[in-house]
Amino acid sequence: MGERIWTAALVVIGDEILSGRTQDRNIAQLGTWLNAQGIRLAEVRVVPDVQEAIVEAVNALRARNDYCFTTGGIGPTHDDITVDAVAAALAVPVEVNAEARAALEAHYSARGLELTEARLRMARMPQGAELIRNRMSGAPGIRLGSLFVLAGVPHIAAGMLDALTGQLEGGLPLVSRTIGSWGPESEVAELLASTERAFDGVAIGSYPFFKEGRVGANFVVRATDAAVVDACVGALAEGLRAAGHAPVEGGI
Amino acid sequence: MGERIWTAALVVIGDEILSGRTQDRNIAQLGTWLNAQGIRLAEVRVVPDVQEAIVEAVNALRARNDYCFTTGGIGPTHDDITVDAVAAALAVPVEVNAEARAALEAHYSARGLELTEARLRMARMPQGAELIRNRMSGAPGIRLGSLFVLAGVPHIAAGMLDALTGQLEGGLPLVSRTIGSWGPESEVAELLASTERAFDGVAIGSYPFFKEGRVGANFVVRATDAAVVDACVGALAEGLRAAGHAPVEGGI
Numbered sequence: 001m002g003e004r005i006w007t008a009a010l011v012v013i014g015d016e017i018l019s020g021r022t023q024d025r026n027i028a029q030l031g032t033w034l035n036a037q038g039i040r041l042a043e044v045r046v047v048p049d050v051q052e053a054i055v056e057a058v059n060a061l062r063a064r065n066d067y068c069f070t071t072g073g074i075g076p077t078h079d080d081i082t083v084d085a086v087a088a089a090l091a092v093p094v095e096v097n098a099e100a101r102a103a104l105e106a107h108y109s110a111r112g113l114e115l116t117e118a119r120l121r122m123a124r125m126p127q128g129a130e131l132i133r134n135r136m137s138g139a140p141g142i143r144l145g146s147l148f149v150l151a152g153v154p155h156i157a158a159g160m161l162d163a164l165t166g167q168l169e170g171g172l173p174l175v176s177r178t179i180g181s182w183g184p185e186s187e188v189a190e191l192l193a194s195t196e197r198a199f200d201g202v203a204i205g206s207y208p209f210f211k212e213g214r215v216g217a218n219f220v221v222r223a224t225d226a227a228v229v230d231a232c233v234g235a236l237a238e239g240l241r242a243a244g245h246a247p248v249e250g251g252i
Numbered sequence: 253m254g255e256r257i258w259t260a261a262l263v264v265i266g267d268e269i270l271s272g273r274t275q276d277r278n279i280a281q282l283g284t285w286l287n288a289q290g291i292r293l294a295e296v297r298v299v300p301d302v303q304e305a306i307v308e309a310v311n312a313l314r315a316r317n318d319y320c321f322t323t324g325g326i327g328p329t330h331d332d333i334t335v336d337a338v339a340a341a342l343a344v345p346v347e348v349n350a351e352a353r354a355a356l357e358a359h360y361s362a363r364g365l366e367l368t369e370a371r372l373r374m375a376r377m378p379q380g381a382e383l384i385r386n387r388m389s390g391a392p393g394i395r396l397g398s399l400f401v402l403a404g405v406p407h408i409a410a411g412m413l414d415a416l417t418g419q420l421e422g423g424l425p426l427v428s429r430t431i432g433s434w435g436p437e438s439e440v441a442e443l444l445a446s447t448e449r450a451f452d453g454v455a456i457g458s459y460p461f462f463k464e465g466r467v468g469a470n471f472v473v474r475a476t477d478a479a480v481v482d483a484c485v486g487a488l489a490e491g492l493r494a495a496g497h498a499p500v501e502g503g504i
Binding site for chain 2: 022031040041044079190220
């Protein structure tokens with residue numbers, strides 16, 4: 001294929017994800033959003049609310065990806081340490097951002113509320129921060145070059161991603177099509193491998209399931225060239241049919 | 253507190269998690285299960301179906317945690333490369349495990365199916381593997397000392413964790429209690445910080461939400477000593493009441 005592949009990484013910050021209290025939704029949400037930007041989510045780390053852990057992850061991942069995102073830990077309470085950790089990772093000071101302070105003042109005064117010291121904490125940002133506006137919350141996300149600091153609450157993170165849509169340089173979006181079939185995936189393992197080899201730039205994933213008392217699998221064909229994906233899906237469907245596994249377009 | 257803290261790490265293996273196609277459920281499932289074993293899930297990495305990425309993550313995480321788990325990539329198809337990657341990480345050869353082979357033979361012959369070459373792939377294991385039996389699938393999980401290789405399909409991974417329950421040495425299980433209150437968390441930020449400081453070994457997490465048109469937050473108090481958790485929850489409830497935020501036992 002030869003085109004440049006753009007990659008991003010994500011650092012999910014939060015004890016609540018590691019303890020199992022909260023089901024993460026930002027990995028899948030960011031991965032899906034990045035596909036549409038022509039950027040591949042290449043790796044993710046989940047770290048606790050501990051500054052050294054955040055610094056290590058952010059620095060390792062931003063060094064080897066085009067973009068790095070974080071989610072979580074940007075609220076007003078004592079367990080929200082992302083801003084300080086990111087500033088430490090970038091070796092820049094934390095300061096009260098005038099634009100963020102004005103946004104918070106507007107947000108709270110519109111609600112008849114005071115800008116307390118705790119709320120003002122949300123205007124503390126690493127030096128050089130640009131704000132990522134969102135309509136869901138007074139606290140903006142933060143952009144520092146190729147590093148993006150997003151909220152942990154998934155619908156607020158989604159609002160920040162909306163604001164970034166079309167802003168990041170990427171390559172060709174990844175195209176994918178799914179076909180499924182009933183029966184054990186082990187019966188078509190060789191077919192999957194040989195079909196993948198036959199089409200340049202294609203990856204086929206096989207995802208088994210157990211439904212209605214029967215086993216089956218969905219096969220996801222991915223590439224940046226839609227015509228190649230279509231040709232590969234056609235060949236795979238034919239192979240499945242020949243093997244007695246009726247293909248189901250769109251998956252099961 | 254002074255007691256030894258046991259930690260575990262997880263490597264989630266799979267392009268489908270990074271692309272957003274599949275919502276991971278194993279992080280929360282493993283975190284919850286580990287709590288009950290007195291072990292803390294300390295860090296997670298999500299990596300693609302690429303051997304070098306798996307090797308790097310497994311070796312980094314097993315070096316600094318008591319236990320390391322992987323999920324995903326142990327099926328019969330070409331994209332299932334976990335066994336080879338783990339063997340490479342441990343620098344041991346891959347061989348057909350006699351016990352796993354016998355288990356697969358029994359599983360498939362009971363269903364009137366042949367043990368094909370693709371299915372036999374699931375008996376390939378790093379040298380020194382012990383099997384983790386499970387009733388859901390013919391393919392067992394793998395234990396290699398402190399390293400545990402589990403299935404990616406969450407209910408099959410759950411069966412493997414069931415088989416491991418009570419088998420791993422851990423410390424005191426983490427106890428947690430939740431109280432919630434309506435109103436912005438920023439109004440009680442100082443209360444949360446001072447309450448956490450007042451109780452040794454306690455961590456308080458604050459998790460804001462937006463429900464029924466109003467904001468609120470749940471506060472999770474965690475420690476290994478249940479009496480300390482209870483005392484801290486009592487103090488926090490009193491503080492919330494004094495601040496005009498009626499506490500809701502169990503959270504909102």
